[in-house]
Amino acid sequence: MQKIKKPNELLPQIFKTIMMKKIYLFLLSLGIWGTNLFAQPVSDANGTTAEANNASTLTISGFSVPANNNRLLVVCTYNGLNATAPSVTFNGNAMTVAIQRQNSSGVVLGLHYIVLGSDVSATTGDIVATGSGIYRLGAASYHDVDQTTPTGGETSNIFSGSPTSNTLTVTSATNELVCDCIGATASGFTGFNVGANQTQVFQSALTPGGLPSAIAMSTEAGAASVDMSWTINGSGSFIGVHAGMGLKPVGGVVPVKWTYFKGQPANKSTQLFWQTASEQNNAGFEIHRSSDGRTWEKQAFIEGAGTTSKVQNYRWTDEQPLTGMNYYRLKQMDYDGRFEYSDVVGIQLLVDHAQLAVRPNPVQSGEVTLYFPETDFEEARLEIFNSIGSLVQTKRLVSNETTIQTSHLPKGIYWFSVRVNGRKMTEKVV
Known part of the structure; x- marks a missing residue:
């Protein structure tokens, strides 16, 4: 049999020192x-969008909400002329409509949300909007948001003609985070510029197809009231909707x-x-x-x-x-x-293998790993005895670290005994 190398032939000095301890x-x-107390909601800075031309379904695939406490996913939808308001899901779970506004031309803009609780790992899934005439879909997540009543102060306005800007006043409270979304369509439309006091979360592309359309989202710290303003760039006869709300802090x-x-x-x-x-x-x-x-x-x-x-x-x-x-x-x-x-x-x-060790003990998943100190041996043998001393299993060992299957053994108390180099080591296993 090939001689098994000793740990000190393989490991650096720092690990040899560790292995000397029991x-x-x-x-x-x-x-x-x-x-x-009263921590303000925080943006996860993960805003993203998807674009289509008069679609019945639009998807943002694999959207990831980072690990954190008291998380909220917010989605903005924008539908074209004479469309129906869409329904939105995340990971197959229906999202709640916070606010939805349709102008006289039939353009619909909506803000949807879903609470995701707290977790130490990211939550990833598809965001799917289903309806008619869907042009734009945008999403962003936040944390430290109240999970029972996450939003408040929902409001909206509509605009048309040739405006160069639009302002929406959102009633909010201190420590809220105001979130808004604006959408517009026009033949000569070239996009939005965010207001001076706001932080842009996302802005969609103007393409594909049809008249140029875009949506954009921003945030600003809450107060008694907050003016959410956007510059509207380009020319033509605009049609658009602007909606906003406050994200409430944890209770x-x-x-x-x-x-x-x-x-x-x-x-x-x-x-x-x-x-x-x-x-x-x-x-x-x-x-x-x-x-x-x-x-x-x-x-x-x-x-x-x-x-x-x-x-x-x-x-x-x-x-x-x-x-x-x-x-x-x-x-x-x-x-x-x-x-x-x-x-x-x-x-x-x-574990430094100073004696026989069996882990985990008690057994948890139908197998255990046993360790013992000898690394230079010709043969080692495991014997397993039940609680009345009957031998129920034997196994020849070729390594001082071996995984043993135990799923075939009835629940109870067993004694694992290893004989190696004339020495016997025993461990009680449950």
């Missing part, structure tokens, strides 16, 4: 995070005001710690764990303090962390069903 937990990161009082969330090694386990400065309507915290930061499993639930202005300290111990990387997050849950996620803490579990 178990070494390396804290990858500490998440320290918080939520501000007036934040359910939980965070101080920190962090983790640390603790012998063979990992420990999580978090602190809140105040809580309102807080039912508690689900603790989620992941091996890749994408797929999460609930591990435990810790009750919250309900409503309190006093500092609260929490801790939880994972007695059976995964071998390799462990990612943790908290899902803070209100009594009314609202929730938000924390940042992510990552902790890596490295």
Whole structure:
């Protein structure tokens, strides 16, 4: 049999030092995070558009809403003469019409939205508008938006003839973010210029086909009222619609005001710690764990303090962390069903094989990985015994790190025993 190389023949000195320890937990990161009272909604700066000429369906494919808290997707639609107002979906889910306005020529402009909650990974899907006479479709996402009543102060106006600009006054409140969309069509139309105090989110192309048409979206910080102004460039007889609304910040009082969330090694386990400065309507915290930061499993639930202005300290111990990387997050849950996620803490579990180790233990997915220290051996053998001492499986081992299938074994307690170089090592496995 070919001699198996020792780790110190393969690894640099820093890893040799780590492997000398029985178990070494390396804290990858500490998440320290918080939520501000009355935080203004924020644009994700991902505005994009799609163009058509009198279409019945128009799609923005693979639109991505970044990971964040309290997300909102806003879509603007623009339909041509004598068209019907479209319906809009994202990932197959119907979007809500916030405002829709049709001028005397039959041009329809609409603002649609869908709340997407909080997540630590991006949400990607197709935006599909279905109707008649669809010319333009634009989309942008925002975060820190109230998920129950995300919009307010909806208003619109229409314009025609030869205007050089259009202004829409939107009634809003401090800490709202005003969002507007304008659309126009004319034979000599060349596009829009955004107002001095606004931030352009997107502007569509003038083509394809038919009379030149375009839509554009912008944002501006809210106040008692905000004037959303656009310069209309070009010549000809314009027809157009302008609509706007305020995006509302997450509720007036934040359910939980965070101080920190962090983790640390603790012998063979990992420990999580978090602190809140105040809580309102807080039912508690689900603790989620992941091996890749994408797929999460609930591990435990810790009750919250309900409503309190006093500092609260929490801790939880994972007695059976995964071998390799462990990612943790908290899902803070209100009594009314609202929730938000924390940042992510990552902790890596490295085993130096100082003795026989079987992971995960308890078994979770029908297989385990066993480790033992010897790397220079001619033969090693695994024996598995059940709780009454009967031998149920044997296996010849050629490596000191081996994956063993356990799905065929009934649930219960087993003893994994490895014999190598005249030595016997045993580990209890559940």
